Structure formats: C-alpha cells, structure tokens
Amino acid sequence: MATVQVENAWKLFQVGDEVVRAVVDVSLTASEGEFVALMGPSGSGKSTLLHLLGGLDRPTKGEVHIAGRPTSGLTESQFAALRHSTIGFIFQSYNLIPFLSAVENVELPLMFEPVDRASVRRRALDLLDLVGLGHRASHRPGRMSGGEQQRTAIARALIGSPSVVLADEPTANLDQRTGESVVALLQDLCARLGVTVVASTHDPMVAGHATRVLRMSGGRITEENHE
Numbered sequence: 001m002a003t004v005q006v007e008n009a010w011k012l013f014q015v016g017d018e019v020v021r022a023v024v025d026v027s028l029t030a031s032e033g034e035f036v037a038l039m040g041p042s043g044s045g046k047s048t049l050l051h052l053l054g055g056l057d058r059p060t061k062g063e064v065h066i067a068g069r070p071t072s073g074l075t076e077s078q079f080a081a082l083r084h085s086t087i088g089f090i091f092q093s094y095n096l097i098p099f100l101s102a103v104e105n106v107e108l109p110l111m112f113e114p115v116d117r118a119s120v121r122r123r124a125l126d127l128l129d130l131v132g133l134g135h136r137a138s139h140r141p142g143r144m145s146g147g148e149q150q151r152t153a154i155a156r157a158l159i160g161s162p163s164v165v166l167a168d169e170p171t172a173n174l175d176q177r178t179g180e181s182v183v184a185l186l187q188d189l190c191a192r193l194g195v196t197v198v199a200s201t202h203d204p205m206v207a208g209h210a211t212r213v214l215r216m217s218g219g220r221i222t223e224e225n226h227e
C-alpha cells in the first residue's frame with residue numbers, strides 16, 4: 001500500500017518581490033517498509049518536501065495524500081488529527097524537552113490524548129527497549145549522548161504507531177559511527193514494523209542504507225536510484 005503519495009506538488013514562497021520555487025511539480029509514491037533518502041544541495045527543497053509529506057505545510061498546488069486520503073479538502077483540525085495518527089517526525093537537533101525524562105519525552109505526543117496513562121507508559125518503555133535505551137528511561141536529555149537523544153526521538157516518533165516516519169537530516173549532529181547505528185535502527189523499523197521512512201540527508205552513508213535514493217535540484221526530483 002502507498003503510505004506516502006504526492007501528485008504534482010508545488011510549494012512557492014513569496015519573499016518580498018520574489019517568488020521562491022521551493023518544490024516544483026514533484027510526484028512521489030512510497031510503500032510500506034520503504035526507506036527513501038532525499039539528497040541534494042542546500043536549498044534544493046528537501047525539507048520543504050518533507051514538510052509537505054507530513055502535512056506541516058500545505059502545497060501551493062497539487063495533492064498530498066496521507067494514509068491514502070487526499071488532504072486538500074480537510075480543515076486544519078482534521079488535517080492535524082490525521083497527521084497525529086499516521087506520521088512521526090525526527091529532526092536533526094532531536095527536539096527533546098530538556099526538563100523531561102526520556103520516557104516522558106517519548107510519551108509527549110500522547111500527553112493530551114484521551115488514552116490510558118499506564119498503557120502509554122508501558123508502550124513508551126517498550127519503545128525505549130526497542131531502540132536500546134531501556135536503561136536510560138529516567139535520564140534527562142542533558143545526561144544522554146547525541147546518539148541516545150536521537151534514539152529517544154525515534155521512540156517518540158513511534159509512540160502513535162505511525163505508518164510513516166519523516167526524518168530531516170537525522171544524522172547531521174552525530175559522528176559517523178553513531179549515525180550508522182541510528183540509520184541501522186531506522187532501516188530495522190522499515191523491515192520489522194513496515195514503517196515507511198523518508199529521510200533528507202547530505203550523508204552518503206544514509207543513502208547507502210536506503211531502498212531508494214531521490215536527488216533534488218531546484219525543487220525538482222531530478223534523479224532516482226533503487227537499491
């Protein structure tokens with residue numbers, strides 16, 4: 001099943017008198033369990049495309065489907081609810097809350113949901129185990145390494161059982177070896193849980209683990225390579 005689907009998507013930004021064409025007529029489909037790497041020079045449109053895929057931003061033109069549903073007719077709150085239940089995000093700077101413990105950070109996306117707290121706690125602890133951090137559950141981010149913080153962020157991205165995880169340069173702040181272990185974890189999630197991962201990256205190592213590599217230039221997808 002296609003878990004990521006965009007058709008002829010454009011994103012234009014008006015900056016003063018100038019129109020910036022950040023994403024230009026992009027169509028993309030990815031299925032369950034795929035690991036797609038988005039590569040390309042700075043400013044080529046990778047982050048903007050990720051934002052469109054995840055519904056953090058709406059296209060100027062074109063259609064974005066989330067979980068097989070077209071999103072153009074949805075209100076902001078319908079859109080947010082759909083995003084919440086189907087998509088997890090990972091950022092290069094981890095974006096963990098410094099005064100919360102690892103397990104509390106993982107629980108955060110479900111904090112305001114009407115769900116049983118004890119079962120959320122169990123699930124958060126299971127996810128920390130899954131990413132190899134069961135022993136760090138009570139640690140705050142400041143007491144964890146960069147790799148541990150990114151693993152915590154991956155567990156947080158999974159708390160809502162998303163079908164898609166979008167990662168914006170997930171290894172940018174990690175050394176080579178730690179980056180490799182984080183990417184191996186993402187690859188494992190694709191294989192074992194059937195999650196679709198789309199990751200923007202400048203790092204050839206990340207692309208080396210992907211099932212598909214898309215190259216962007218000037219807002220367009222200009223090249224596509226399969227594993």
Ligand SMILES: Nc1ncnc2c1ncn2[C@@H]1O[C@H](COP(=O)(O)OP(=O)(O)OP(=O)(O)O)[C@@H](O)[C@H]1O
Nearest residue numbers: 013015020021022041042043044045046047048049
């Ligand atoms: N909110 C915005 N307002 C105006 N222009 C924007 C905005 N967001 C992105 N852009 C522009 O759109 C283009 C694509 O930017 P984007 O951040 O998607 O590129 P990128 O490939 O992710 O770059 P990097 O690798 O440096 O993160 C750039 O020219 C950028 O300046």
